[in-house]
Amino acid sequence: MQxxxxxxxxxxxxxxxxxxxSTLLGLTLGAIAASAKLYGNxxxxxxxxxxxxxxxxxxCLIQLFILYFGGxxxxxxxxxxxxxxxxxxxxxGAYMTETIRGAIIAVDSGQMxxxxxxxxxxxxxxxxxxxxxAARLMVRPLGVNxxxxxxxxxxxxxxxxxxxxxxAQRYIGSTYxxxxxxxxxxxxxMVIITLTGMIVSWLNKRVAIQ
Amino acid sequence: xxxxxxxxxxxxxxxxxGALWTIAITASAGVLSFFGGIGFAICxxxxxxxxxxxxxxxAWLFMTTPLLLQLFLxxxxxxxxxxxxxxxxxGMIGLGLHFAVYNSDIxxxxxxxIDKGQHxxxxxxxxxxxxxxxKIVIPQAxxxxxxxxxxxxxALLKDSALVSVIGVVELVHASQLAISETFRxxxxxxxxxxxxxxxxxxxxxxxxxxERRIALTR
Numbered sequence: 001m002q003x004x005x006x007x008x009x010x011x012x013x014x015x016x017x018x019x020x021x022s023t024l025l026g027l028t029l030g031a032i033a034a035s036a037k038l039y040g041n042x043x044x045x046x047x048x049x050x051x052x053x054x055x056x057x058x059x060c061l062i063q064l065f066i067l068y069f070g071g072x073x074x075x076x077x078x079x080x081x082x083x084x085x086x087x088x089x090x091x092x093g094a095y096m097t098e099t100i101r102g103a104i105i106a107v108d109s110g111q112m113x114x115x116x117x118x119x120x121x122x123x124x125x126x127x128x129x130x131x132x133x134a135a136r137l138m139v140r141p142l143g144v145n146x147x148x149x150x151x152x153x154x155x156x157x158x159x160x161x162x163x164x165x166x167x168a169q170r171y172i173g174s175t176y177x178x179x180x181x182x183x184x185x186x187x188x189x190m191v192i193i194t195l196t197g198m199i200v201s202w203l204n205k206r207v208a209i210q
Numbered sequence: 211x212x213x214x215x216x217x218x219x220x221x222x223x224x225x226x227x228g229a230l231w232t233i234a235i236t237a238s239a240g241v242l243s244f245f246g247g248i249g250f251a252i253c254x255x256x257x258x259x260x261x262x263x264x265x266x267x268x269a270w271l272f273m274t275t276p277l278l279l280q281l282f283l284x285x286x287x288x289x290x291x292x293x294x295x296x297x298x299x300x301g302m303i304g305l306g307l308h309f310a311v312y313n314s315d316i317x318x319x320x321x322x323x324i325d326k327g328q329h330x331x332x333x334x335x336x337x338x339x340x341x342x343x344x345k346i347v348i349p350q351a352x353x354x355x356x357x358x359x360x361x362x363x364x365a366l367l368k369d370s371a372l373v374s375v376i377g378v379v380e381l382v383h384a385s386q387l388a389i390s391e392t393f394r395x396x397x398x399x400x401x402x403x404x405x406x407x408x409x410x411x412x413x414x415x416x417x418x419x420x421e422r423r424i425a426l427t428r
Contacts, residue, residue, distance in 0.1 A: 057410045058403040059371035061382060066403065069389075070396030074213065154276030158375060165279055172286070179287040182279055190274040 004171045004181070011167035012188045018084055018153045018163060019192075023146055025089025030096025037101055039126070048097065055094035061155050063087055068159040084156035084163075092149050099145060103137040104130060136207045143200030150193050164188055214394070218401045221388040225398075228384025229405045235301055235380060236367045236409075242306030243366065244359065247313025248348060254318055256343070272311040278372050280304050285376040301373030309366050316358045320351035353424050360417035367413055368406065381405055 036048035055063065067076070067090075068083040078086065107130050115125035157166035168185040172178045218225070253265045272280065285300040295303065324347050332342030352359075374382035385398040392398070 054407065057407040059368040059382070059406055061371040061374070062399055062403045062406065065382070066396060066399045070399050073394070073396040151276040154278040155372075157278070165276065165282070168279070169282070177290070179283070179290045182283040182287050186271075186275040186279055186283070189276060189279065190271075193274045 004175070004184075007167055007171070008164065008184055008188060011162060011164045011185075012192065014081075014161070015150070015153050015163045015189075016192060018081070018088065018156060018161070019146070019150045021085045022088035022092060022153070023149055025085065026092035026096050026145075026149070027142075029090065029093030030100050033093065033097040034100040034104065035126075037097065038104060039122075052094045052097050055091055060088070060091045060152055061158060063091055064155055064159055080156070080159050080161040083159055084153070084161045087159075088149065088152060088156065091152070092145060095145055095148075096142065099141045100134070100138060102141070103134040106137050107133045139200070139204045139207055143197070143204065146196060146200065147193060150196060151189070154189075213396060215397055215400075217392050217394050217397050218388075221392075221398070224384050224388055225381070225401055225405065228379060228381040228402070229409065231298075231378065231380040231384075232367075232370055232406075233409060235298065235305065235373060235378065236363075236370045239302045239305035239309065239370065240363050240366055242302065243309035243313050243362070246306060246310030247317050247359075248352070250310055250314035251317035251321060252343065252348075254314060255321060256339075269311045269314060272308055277304070277308050277369055278375065280308055281372055281376055297373070297377045300376055301370075301378050305366060305370060305373065308369075309362050312362050313359055316355045316362070317351060320355035321347060323354060324350050356417075356421055356424055360421070363417065364410060364413060367410060371406070 033048040033051055036044040037052075040048065064083065064087040067087045068078065068080065071078060071083070111129050111133065112125055115129040116122070120128065153163060154165040157163055157169065160166065162170075164185045168181040172181045175181065250265055250269065253261055254269070257265070281301065281304040284295065284304045285297060288295065328346055328350065329342055332346045333339070337345065370380060371382045374380060374386070377383070379387070381402045385402040388398045389395050
């Protein structure tokens, strides 16, 4: 156990990196797709709708496989880690689209009308009036998404990214102790998720103050 | 080598068989997660502390670790302590328990949202506490939480792809078998994704029907 512990800690760091980078990518994609769905013309709206529907309608594992194993066939060669970040990012982006869209819709429509009446352009109204209010409503559901994303990072072990799950599998090969290795990995996941959960609820409390 | 979708049809039988297994494991794990969820919810709310706390700890364990790890632990880990479960059942139990924990959370809120008067009325009519729960409270609570439980069922369908890693020959594994013969990952994973999309639409349609039915009989 002591011999493998440093490798598990290193792998936990990889898992954390994956979660953070893919969440950032997902947030960006989600923000773009949500604004396309809400404010875009027919073309952008349809693209965003298809993106959300296809990604949410198929398993993340398949999406990762298409990107990593299928990608080279159409000239996309990615190393496992990048494929993991991009694949997970595209996946969570679809879910974040709906979260962000939901929060923006939840802001009272009178706010938009009032801002427009005061002479702000549509873009200014969204940026200065709607988004700051919507951001508050997003924190909690986005926290749920992030929590799910940390657990979803385990999937990248299937495309040979050396994350926690992969490391557990690797050391089972040399120690023949699957139970202990999986439990060790599980404990580290728990620590990461519990800490993130605490950060999210702290953030939520802060923005909830009216 | 570009894309050539004509490599898929010769393996259509294999893929369809995989799709059937995906449906089978989703359905069985779905049933397990539904009734397991009700069971956990009742235990978490009404059981004595000696049962309640272990159940809560168990739920916390399942919610803070990845499903993939849980499947590995059930299939590869339990063998070490002498429990050898066939892959399909290991997958079914893993998926079922994982989603039972999530369903339990939803059902608990459903039960708590039922008016206290319903409990009291049941008891006044001479029903025991268990009977009141079983015949009056749970049916109403479950009806209220059908939409979020439905969302979990859709998530379960997609997560059933994970059981391919413990050797169940469902959609993903079936397409991997085809890939190992043809070396065409893109086409076959795309075909598998299309199958998931179709099954997903069917499931959404069914859930929508159930929701409408329940709304009508109210």
